Structures are given as C-alpha cells and as structure tokens.
Amino acid sequence: MTHYPTVTTKLVILLGKPLGHSISPAMHNRVFEKLGMDYCYMPVEVTEKNLKKVFSGLSAMNVAGFNVTIPHKINIIEYLDELDPLAATIGAVNTICVKSGKTTGYNTDGEGFIRSLENEAQISVKGKRVLLLGCGGAARAIAMTLAFRDAEKIYLYNRTLAKAEGLSEEINCKTRPCSAVIASPESFRKAMETCDILINGTSIGMHPHEDLLPIDESLISQNLIVADIVYNPLMTKLLRTARDRGCSIVPGLGMLIYQGAAAFKLFTGVEPLVEEMSEVAHALMTSRH
C-alpha cells in the first residue's frame, strides 16, 4: 500500500540551503517505507535570516528530529536545549532529536566516516596513526571523532597552516594530547611512512576538478589505507591511484550513508537498513553522471 503522510506521521526535516542535490530524503524515506514506519523526511530550504523562526515553528510540529547541513551546522547550536558531548567538542551539529519538546544536538559526520572506514577496510581506528589532509568543516568533525575513538596519533596537514595549528591545539586540549601539525615536506614524508591511514578531508579532486591529487603519488605505499571524503566523483583520482598501488581504499559516499544511518537511529531508535540506504545513494549519484 502506498504510504502518504497523515496527522500522526512523524516528520524528519532537513534544514540547509541549497538542498536540491541532497540524497538524504531519498535514503531515509526508502527505509521508512521498507520498514513500514509512519515517518516522512522532508527537505526545507532556509536562509540564515529565517533559521530561528523556521526552526522554532517546525519544532512545535510532530517532528522527530532534524538533519542540518550547510550553512547552518554551527549557527543552529544557539537554538538548542542540549548538546551531546561530541557535538559540543566538534562545535557543529548535523542531527537534532526532539523528545518531549526538548531539542538535543548531535554530530554524526565523524561517526559516519569512521563506520564507513571500519566496515569497508575492516579495521578499528583505535591505536591507529592517521594523517588527515584538510581542516574544513568535515575534516574537523572527523578529527575530533578520531580523538574520541582513541586513534593513537592524528597528524593534520592543511594549505592554511594556521587552521591546522588551531585545530590541533583544540584536539589536544579538548580530548587528549594525540594531535600534531605537519608543517614541512620532510615531516609530511615521515608521517606518510609511519601512518596507517591517510584521509583526504579537503575538496581536492571534487567535480569538476577530477584530475587533481591532494598529495604526490610517489608517497603512497602499499600498506596504507586511503580514504577520501569527496564523493563526487564516487571514485576520485586519489582512490584510483591508491588502488593501483595496492592500498585498501574507502570512498567518500560511505561517510554520507553512515552519517545518515546514525542519524536515523537517533531519530527513531530503530536500526536502519544500511543496504537500502546505500543502494539509493549509489543509484542517485550514478544517475547524475
């Protein structure tokens, strides 16, 4: 039977702008439908100026939660009743649960990345040495979550050095002293020799600049696990190069799928069908090219 929303339907709202290309509504609604759950996931584009009143109005409706994306992940925090400790440490929220009228913010971006890494490369990040390229919003969530999940060492490299220094200091103060900045080609080469996992957390290699590599390919050795958070294209030049050199690779779409899966569990208390989410995500991304 076709499902349509009624007055009892629980809503999950995606807030951001622009949202035209988001695959989250399709991923979540597919699982609601497959599990016969009376929920509906709806994208709502909202400007920064209107965020407060839109969020306040929607929170008063039959809403189970929100996903939040660019440009509101930081600004939304001031309107929340509570903040989960990891989200507070990251300083950004991508998931909000509404329970008994109270709003609590979470961040599942880093967790999504780590679940993807652990499932696809079959490793635990605990005790691992990681080299993370980039210090933007996504890399920041990943770095903090790696620290929370007991990675042994987190090396940060960023085009703008001051941002890497700031993030590294924050990690060391807010979690534990596990982070260091890479500031020279020599220390970069050494970190590449000793680390277990390389993560591209920059936008280098993203469509339409698909021919770009974030590092010199001669530094990629066979025993490295190479992850890319860029998911457009699905297989970046970095991942293709690493695969050709014999590395295990972890494509970026997994992070998007697993951050959604973690949010789904928070909204509903139900384990999502990750396979279904993955099928929808891959079908949508493939159809765009």
Ligand code: NAP
């Ligand atoms: P962001 O906040 O704008 O950060 C961009 C990062 O990339 C910064 O560290 C920036 O360095 C670096 N960068 C950009 N262009 C560069 C260049 N030409 N050379 C060297 N460094 C460069 O962006 P974001 O939100 O973190 O997103 C980054 C990428 O991750 C995007 O491709 C996005 O689509 C992807 N993403 C994926 C997921 C997922 O679920 N897989 C989730 C979120 C984002 P500076 O600090 O020096 O500017």
